[in-house]
Amino acid sequence: MAKHGAAAALLVASLLVAAALAAGTDARRPLNARLAINRGASRVFAVHEEAVAAVPTLSCSKVHGVQAGETCFTVAQAEGLTQDVFLSFNPNINCQSVFVGQWVCLAATSA
Structure with a gap:
């Protein structure tokens, strides 16, 4: 089953790249798309959504x-x-796998 999951993820990624190239977008820019997966069939397609607002770049200040x-929850709560x-x-x-010494951001500003 794990092999099928990896193969499906690779297929989805390649479809997103193909959709970006077909739409004439810059491959370095994030693709605003949503996946439509019909679980009863073998069809997966990406719908390009230019109207989605870009996420601002954040600069961590703390x-x-x-x-x-x-855990993530206890750090956030504190x-x-x-x-x-x-x-x-x-x-x-x-x-699910934060580790001792991992740096996390506690405050950020728009860059």
Whole structure:
């Protein structure tokens, strides 16, 4: 099953790249698209959405090194942040596997 999941993820990624190229967009720019997956069939397609607003680039102004026993939730709670705000400051974090010494952003400003 894991092989099928990896193959599906690769297929979806290649379809998104193909959709970006077909739309004439810059491959370095994030593609604003949504996936439509028909689970009963073998069709997957991306719908390009130019109207979606670009996410502003954030510059982290306060960091924290994760300590033993801390989770995303406890770090956010200790700083007085909601989970959504914390995750917006740390968009690439995997809260299932934070580790001691990992740097997380606690405050950010638009760059």
